Amino acid sequence: MQNLSKNQQIIFDLIDKSPEPLKAYSILFNVQKKGIKAPLQVYRALDKLVEIGKIHKIESRNAFIACQNSSCQISKATAFSICESCEKVTEINNSNLSKYLTSFKDKNGMKYNKYNLEFFGLCKKCISKKS
Amino acid sequence: MQNLSKNQQIIFDLIDKSPEPLKAYSILFNVQKKGIKAPLQVYRALDKLVEIGKIHKIESRNAFIACQNSSCQISKATAFSICESCEKVTEINNSNLSKYLTSFKDKNGMKYNKYNLEFFGLCKKCISKKS
DNA sequence: TTACAAAGTGTTATATTATAACAATTTAAC
DNA sequence: GTTAAATTGTTATAATATAACACTTTGTAA
Ligand SMILES: [Zn+2]
Ligand SMILES: [Zn+2]
Ligand SMILES: [Zn+2]
Ligand SMILES: [Zn+2]
Numbered sequence: 001m002q003n004l005s006k007n008q009q010i011i012f013d014l015i016d017k018s019p020e021p022l023k024a025y026s027i028l029f030n031v032q033k034k035g036i037k038a039p040l041q042v043y044r045a046l047d048k049l050v051e052i053g054k055i056h057k058i059e060s061r062n063a064f065i066a067c068q069n070s071s072c073q074i075s076k077a078t079a080f081s082i083c084e085s086c087e088k089v090t091e092i093n094n095s096n097l098s099k100y101l102t103s104f105k106d107k108n109g110m111k112y113n114k115y116n117l118e119f120f121g122l123c124k125k126c127i128s129k130k131s
Numbered sequence: 132m133q134n135l136s137k138n139q140q141i142i143f144d145l146i147d148k149s150p151e152p153l154k155a156y157s158i159l160f161n162v163q164k165k166g167i168k169a170p171l172q173v174y175r176a177l178d179k180l181v182e183i184g185k186i187h188k189i190e191s192r193n194a195f196i197a198c199q200n201s202s203c204q205i206s207k208a209t210a211f212s213i214c215e216s217c218e219k220v221t222e223i224n225n226s227n228l229s230k231y232l233t234s235f236k237d238k239n240g241m242k243y244n245k246y247n248l249e250f251f252g253l254c255k256k257c258i259s260k261k262s
Numbered sequence: 263t264t265a266c267a268a269a270g271t272g273t274t275a276t277a278t279t280a281t282a283a284c285a286a287t288t289t290a291a292c
Numbered sequence: 293g294t295t296a297a298a299t300t301g302t303t304a305t306a307a308t309a310t311a312a313c314a315c316t317t318t319g320t321a322a
Binding site: 136137138139168169171172175176179193 | 298299300301302303308
């Protein structure tokens with residue numbers, strides 16, 4: 001794996017140190033002091049980082065999170081849990097799940113080379129708040 | 132299940148007869164002759180239709196498809212296959228898969244009440260075109 | 263080491279997707 | 293019938309994402 005370019009590194013560092021998924025324009029706002037001024041600069045870096053698997057897009061939230069799991073091969077098999085109350089997002093690393101889904105074959109015979117799974121629920125903190 | 136309102140019915144009919152997922156502004160364009168003039172009218176109907184499980188949102192495509200599967204309980208457990216070449220989308224109805232995912236428990240102990248899964252690959256037609 | 267291609271950058275403009283706010287109307291329940 | 297809930301209509305605006313073009317840097321190989 002080659003090194004990241006300047007913009008890619010700046011944006012990856014920001015996402016990687018964030019405890020929560022970041023949205024593109026929030027990233028833009030946060031890197032303007034580093035000279036990244038336009039949305040396109042952000043989106044290009046995001047596209048590349050997603051492509052090489054350093055970050056993932058949480059599709060239901062239009063937000064980006066650093067990969068927690070070097071073994072999800074280049075973003076081909078991703079799963080997340082999302083708390084619908086506090087919006088905490090965690091990447092799921094479960095070999096049973098990934099084996100099951102990677103080898104899943106639909107009855108139509110189509111073979112998949114990629115998947116993205118998002119689970120929704122309440123995290124432990126939010127469940128205990130409710131009681 | 133109660134009846135749909137006027138706008139909801141118009142928009143559902145359009146989505147239901149479409150062979151492919153429809154995007155909100157394409158829906159808007161197609162229902163303007165029926166008196167629906169503003170994006171909000173479309174989005175409100177879409178929100179409601181998703182909520183009651185008559186349609187699903189394909190998150191990776193920002194597009195909407197009619198439910199093919201009355202048994203996916205009110206949009207709580209959805210799975211789709213998406214052809215990355217022709218963009219054909221099919222709702223997967225596989226009880227093994229839904230059982231596996233509905234009962235899936237992460238090691239963090241979080242229990243999920245909802246999931247959405249999108250598989251990506253090439254459909255049969257697109258595979259044969261390539262050869 | 264020079265040429266060439268590929269990848270990355272900077273910039274302006276614009277396209278696409280989605281919601282806020284407010285008033286009016288229709289529908290469903292009591 | 294009265295009230296509450298859901299739906300509609302409308303204008304404006306917010307949020308997300310890409311097009312097009314010129315230029316620069318980086319990697320590769322003759
Ligand atoms: Zn990952
Ligand atoms: Zn939570
Ligand atoms: Zn369905
Ligand atoms: Zn196809």
